[in-house]
Amino acid sequence: MPLALLALALGAFAIGTTEFVIMGLLPDVAADLGVSVPTAGYLISAYALGVVVGAPLLTALSTRVPRKTVLLLFMGLFLAGNLATVLAPSYGAVFASRVLAGLPHGAFLGVGSLVAAQMAGPGRQATAVSRVLLGLTVANIVGVPVGTFLGQAMGWRAAFLVVSGIALLATLGVAAFVPRQPAAPGAxxxxxxxxxxxxxxxxxxxxxxxxxxxxxxxxxxxxxxxxxxxxxxxxxxxxxxxxxxxxxxxxxxxxxxxxxxxxxxxxxxxxxxxxxxxxxxxxxxxxxxxxxxxxxxxxxxxxxxxxxxxxxxxxxxxxxxxxxxxxxxxxxxxxxxxxxxxxxxxxxxxxxxxxxxxxxxxxxxxxxxxxxxxxxxxxxxxxxxxxxxxxxxxxxxxxx
Incomplete structure (x- = not known):
């Protein structure tokens, strides 16, 4: 896999991990924040809300920005959201941080798919897109189980600290290996x-x-x-x-x-x-x-x-x-x-x-x-x- 696609897939891996790892940590989150498990479950909905709202909103705000710059901004926002989860002192703050982390989810994967398709060229575009989205699937094999284990052993915030580290690596990878692609003319x-x-x-x-x-x-x-x-x-x-x-x-x-x-x-x-x-x-x-x-x-x-x-x-x-x-x-x-x-x-x-x-x-x-x-x-x-x-x-x- 080319390094540019690997960097995009790593970003997808971080996104997939943060989306699903909390499901295995709800009892730990609830106990730490002093809420019931069903109330802690609303944090899953908070992330989904961020995704649904953020995909069209962030895309609308970035249509004329070069795509590599957009990818870096989106992954930076994702990193900030996960760090905010690590540092959040209360349930309300954690809820807000999950919304923030979810905002760039769809926008990053959408723009990343376009960048991958353009790099691949005609006849290989679906394969390139599938390699980027492969990060989401591998997250369910490696990221979620490992994150759940770390969260249970070291506190649930440790899982999101690890996600933040992966997001940082993905940001550096995009900066180093993804070629510059200007925004589409007239778009x-x-x-x-x-x-x-x-x-x-x-x-x-x-x-x-x-x-x-x-x-x-x-x-x-x-x-x-x-x-x-x-x-x-x-x-x-x-x-x-x-x-x-x-x-x-x-x-x-x-x-x-x-x-x-x-x-x-x-x-x-x-x-x-x-x-x-x-x-x-x-x-x-x-x-x-x-x-x-x-x-x-x-x-x-x-x-x-x-x-x-x-x-x-x-x-x-x-x-x-x-x-x-x-x-x-x-x-x-x-x-x-x-x-x-x-x-x-x-x-x-x-x-x-x-x-x-x-x-x-x-x-x-x-x-x-x-x-x-x-x-x-x-x-x-x-x-x-x-x-x-x-x-x-x-x-x-x-x-x-």
Whole structure:
């Protein structure tokens, strides 16, 4: 992996770690701050709020700034947010620091994806984007378990201190290895917002919300599902989560080249596979071995949705793809919140711990339906050409 892509992936690794590590540290956070565990859980929502708001806001403020400068500013803000978490003296201060840390999440990954795609050139753009997002998947294998261990052994703030150190290394890596890329000519805020309203961009973002919500309907409740249904011990749950991360990584490695060859078919295939795996999970979750294997596959097909949708919205945003690329990560965070909520609705309604998987399968089917509709509406424009990332001659690869 080129050093520039490695630096961007390291930034994604830090982002993925800080987003998910707090889930395993909620009891420690609650005890230290003197609040209940459910109240501490609102800190997860605080970060998601930062992501949803920050992606379009920071992108809007930086459309005419050179992309390397933007990446450095965003990672610097992320670093500041995590350091603020380490130093925050009260629950309110920690809440505010989590919002601050979440603000640059989508904006950094969106601009980083554009930079990676431009460096790769036509025919390799999806692969380059998947290598950047690989940092998010590796975070679930290494960053989250290690951060959880350190937080439990040395105090929960230690985990965010480590994240701050990784963010500093990523900032130095971007400064040293990412080439300068001026902002796209004419890509002002008005044009970015106009392109964001394109039907294909809107349909792509909507596909992300519904399709990926199916993954989080299960992931949010994987711990009680493994202990109550699969019969695993609580100590096995971190291993299961790591297996999910392994699946995400495998999916990231495979889906990039596939999307370069056939973008829309990769989206269709990933969503269809996701629906099937989630439906089968209602059965396989009752055995520890089949449940573990299913989680690996779920991670692989679930993350298979991310990269091609990221490339699709960038392709379809014309000459101003930055807002669309960042907003895609807002869409995935809405999927996170919505999937968790709908999965909880099923459990609260007395449908049992298999209900999140059934609900997730339905959400994936809805996402597939939206994707197919978008492809059908796009057929006259495509003119019968192969719908691959390179075949579309995406405008984001031509910026200076």
């Amino acid at each position: 002002g805020l008005r044009q970015e917002l106009s392109e964001l309203g394109r039907p294909q961009v809107v349909l792509g973002l909507t596909t992300a919300v519904f399709g990926f919500a199916g993954v989080f309907a299960v992931y949010s409740y994987v711990s009680p599902m493994m202990t109550e249904l699969a019969g695993m011990s609580a100590s096995s749950v971190p291993v299961v989560l790591a297996l999910f991360g392994v699946g995400m990584t495998l999916g990231s490695l495979v889906v990039g080249p596939l999307a370069d060859r056939a973008l829309r078919p990769t989206i269709y295939g990933s969503l269809a596979a996701l629906a099937i795996v989630l439906a089968l999970f209602t059965v396989t979750v009752h055995n520890p071995w089949t449940a573990a294997v299913s989680l690996v596959v779920l991670g692989a097909v679930g993350f298979g949705v991310c990269t091609p949708l990221q490339v699709l919205v960038m392709n379809r945003a014309g000459a101003a793809p930055t807002m669309a690329a960042a907003s895609n990560h807002s869409a995935f965070n809405l999927a996170n919140a919505g999937g968790a909520w709908l999965g909880g609705v099923g459990i609260s309604a007395g449908l049992g711990y298999t209900s999140p998987a059934a609900i997730g399968a339905l959400l994936a089917v809805v996402g597939l339906g939206i994707a197919v509709l978008a492809g059908f509406l796009d057929r006259p424009r495509a003119g019968g050409a192969r719908e691959g990332a390179g075949a579309e001659s995406p405008s984001f690869s031509t910026a200076p």
